[in-house]
Amino acid sequence: MAATKVDEQGYKLIAKWNGKKYDLDVHKEYTVGQVRKMLQMLTCVQPKRQKIIGLGKKSNLEDDVTLESLQLKNPHSFMMVGCADEDVMLDQSQIDxxxxxxxxxxxxxxxxxxxxxxxxxxxxxxxxxxxxxxxxxxxxxxxxxxxxxxxxxxxxxxxxxxxxxxxxxxxxxxxxxxxxxxxxxxxxxxxxxxxxxxxxxxxxxxxxxxxxxxxxxxxxxxxxxxxxxxxxxxxxxxxxxxxxxxxxxxxxxxxxxxxxxxxxxxxxxxxxxxxxxxxxxxxxxxxxxxxxxxxxxxxxxxxxx
CATH class of the missing domain: 3.40.50.1000 (HAD superfamily/HAD-like)
Structure with missing residues (x-):
């Protein structure tokens, strides 16, 4: 029943980041901003550092764009790039x-x-x-x-x-x-x-x-x-x-x-x-x-x- 509910009222998103995959069950009325927050909880990459590729036709979607307006496949895969909190300063200080x-x-x-x-x-x-x-x-x-x-x-x-x-x-x-x-x-x-x-x-x-x-x-x-x-x-x-x-x-x-x-x-x-x-x-x-x-x-x- 839970899977049917997702099919009817939402999407199953598959986010790829840093060689790993993350499954997200989201409602169609969710916004891109809400997806970013979910990704932050899973990856520790802050929304401001997230680059989302393949969620819509445009590379940099505004946070208030709804998923329903993007006419996504179900399930739908996309890629997120960005550095987790624990890696940002480490990379910058050790880059040389x-x-x-x-x-x-x-x-x-x-x-x-x-x-x-x-x-x-x-x-x-x-x-x-x-x-x-x-x-x-x-x-x-x-x-x-x-x-x-x-x-x-x-x-x-x-x-x-x-x-x-x-x-x-x-x-x-x-x-x-x-x-x-x-x-x-x-x-x-x-x-x-x-x-x-x-x-x-x-x-x-x-x-x-x-x-x-x-x-x-x-x-x-x-x-x-x-x-x-x-x-x-x-x-x-x-x-x-x-x-x-x-x-x-x-x-x-x-x-x-x-x-x-x-x-x-x-x-x-x-x-x-x-x-x-x-x-x-x-x-x-x-x-x-x-x-x-x-x-x-x-x-x-x-x-x-």
Missing amino acids: AMPLVVNDLDWNYDPSEYEEMIADVENRQKLQDTIKNVDISVINQPRRDKKLLVLDLDHTLLHFKNKRTYKRPFCFEFLKAVYPFYDIVVWSQTSWKWLEIKLIELDIFTSTDFFISFVLDHSAMFTVRSKRRKGKDGKLWEHQVKALEIIWQKFPEYYSARNTVHVDDLSRNFALNPNQGLKISKFEKTSADPNVEDTELQVLQSADI
């Missing part, structure tokens, strides 16, 4: 110590190693384990007949320095231009906590000119071993990779090696997918060249990728 990338700024892999890497039994097992364990939370559903564009974040779309975030020139223009042709995914070699903060700060989550399909962090990466040796001890190089096959196996009806492009400033992230990799120059905002504007994304926008 958080690894933007993991020991991979200077070294790139040898493409000739690709066949050995992909055939390596240990690498294949790591790939299958990661595919099995990674849960991709979709923000905006894949679109039919669209290609896939996987974008790195740090040093590709932004640069973080001295507690400030610098957006790469032409970032939004580029994302807006490619969106009609590509579903966009952000894959960063950082923690979800840091990634969420930066994407909110840059307004990438809330743009209405383009929409992010989903986001992956370092938990979707694994380590492979190169044939190269380093140092006097002669140990083999080890580095992490972004294996696109994870996405292809999760969304086989939409994406494959034939329609995917991966843009990154680190070519070793392409180690298992060199044919899809497109290396972009490392973006760094420095005071040494204030009059020199980076045009990499502008050039990429005009190219036929």
